[in-house]
Amino acid sequence: MTAAGPATMCDTGGRLVEADDMHLAFGPTQALRGASLSARVGEIVAVMGPSGSGKSTLLHCLAGILVPDSGEVHFDGGRIDRLGEAERSTLRRDRFGFVFQFGQLVPELSAEENIALPLLLKGVRRSEALAKARAWFDRLELDGLERRRSGELSGGQAQRVALGRGLVAGPQVLFADEPTGSLDSLSGERVMELLSDAARERSTTVVLVTHEPRVAAYADREVIVRDGRVTSLSGDRVIV
Amino acid sequence: MALLGLLEREPSHGYDLKRDYDVYFGRGKPLPFGQVYATLARLARDGKVEAGEPEAGAGPERKRYVITEQGVTEVESWLAEPVEPEPHLQTVLFAKVVLALLTGRSAQTYLDTQRAAHLRRMRELTALKRSGGVVDALLADHGLFHLEADLRWIELTASRLAVLAKQVRS
Numbered sequence: 216m217t218a219a220g221p222a223t224m225c226d227t228g229g230r231l232v233e234a235d236d237m238h239l240a241f242g243p244t245q246a247l248r249g250a251s252l253s254a255r256v257g258e259i260v261a262v263m264g265p266s267g268s269g270k271s272t273l274l275h276c277l278a279g280i281l282v283p284d285s286g287e288v289h290f291d292g293g294r295i296d297r298l299g300e301a302e303r304s305t306l307r308r309d310r311f312g313f314v315f316q317f318g319q320l321v322p323e324l325s326a327e328e329n330i331a332l333p334l335l336l337k338g339v340r341r342s343e344a345l346a347k348a349r350a351w352f353d354r355l356e357l358d359g360l361e362r363r364r365s366g367e368l369s370g371g372q373a374q375r376v377a378l379g380r381g382l383v384a385g386p387q388v389l390f391a392d393e394p395t396g397s398l399d400s401l402s403g404e405r406v407m408e409l410l411s412d413a414a415r416e417r418s419t420t421v422v423l424v425t426h427e428p429r430v431a432a433y434a435d436r437e438v439i440v441r442d443g444r445v446t447s448l449s450g451d452r453v454i455v
Numbered sequence: 456m457a458l459l460g461l462l463e464r465e466p467s468h469g470y471d472l473k474r475d476y477d478v479y480f481g482r483g484k485p486l487p488f489g490q491v492y493a494t495l496a497r498l499a500r501d502g503k504v505e506a507g508e509p510e511a512g513a514g515p516e517r518k519r520y521v522i523t524e525q526g527v528t529e530v531e532s533w534l535a536e537p538v539e540p541e542p543h544l545q546t547v548l549f550a551k552v553v554l555a556l557l558t559g560r561s562a563q564t565y566l567d568t569q570r571a572a573h574l575r576r577m578r579e580l581t582a583l584k585r586s587g588g589v590v591d592a593l594l595a596d597h598g599l600f601h602l603e604a605d606l607r608w609i610e611l612t613a614s615r616l617a618v619l620a621k622q623v624r625s
Contacts, residue, residue, distance in 0.1 A: 265614060408585065428606045429599055432577035439570070446567065 231256045231420050237286035246272040248443035257418035261431035264440035270424045278390045279303035312386035316393035320365035327361040330379040351379040371402030388420045407433045460554035466521040537572035556620045566613045
């Protein structure tokens, strides 16, 4: 357990991420109403559901970006909803990776600097961080684009850079929120192929929010969020 | 199966069944009387419905049909089973949703079961697409797009179940 690790250990039963009975309201809007979800090591779980159902809020709680009003969130056997903002921030930096719908690359940085960013934030030396980042370009079919800025990349290329950034530091969990939402079918498919291959090779757990069935089909199982609650569809464990 | 499901609501005459079938499922293609009576005869032979005594009255002889326990079990199993995911399922998906609502069962549960079956098939096709050549990939894509269209319909229907229930039960 690192300094950034969760506070309390317990038997995880193979589950790396687990949220139980989460409630969260934004003012008068109840976004989560008893949402529960778990994901095992190396598992890719798709979180589906209509717009406004609470699926992104669920992901943000699992990732320690938001803290639920009630309920528990566990990572690697310890509760993270009781950690302070600084500890959760460290946890996100050291153990989690993120990919969002619109790459959200830093426009002032080159593609390789964007991929290296999580390593630089962890204190890895610049030369080493950039070398590790460059190793991803072939894999992500981005050769020759190392020095480009985000404005000089296509949507698909930018999203692949974002994927490299999400994975470069070897996270235990990758949280992906509509990672293909802004891409055409073919580019989206390529991003999903690269994402699922890279995650499976490294046994990285992936929590994938998507409203697209073709994207969810890359996951091991799917759950649906409806009115702030989670229903398992794949039958291996029903969580309602 | 649609006629059997309609009979579960209440005992009916063949004529009334045909009329209800045309309202809910006909969509411009009325069910021929001959087919209605042939289906009812087959269901009676198989023990799924019972025909009452002929009723006297003006016009042709009329029999009242009542669903049996075996018939109810058959409807129950049919509605609980997802349809094998393949293209062009609109008719049967629609029939299951409407019959679930008409017979007071959970259409939401059926739609969830069907969604899971569709996504399972989509996972299989995605794996096939990734392991095969371009021809396999193109064939898998055709299936994936059709299943995706069904899933979009399933999502939309799920969000409109309350309105649909009100309409079919009125």
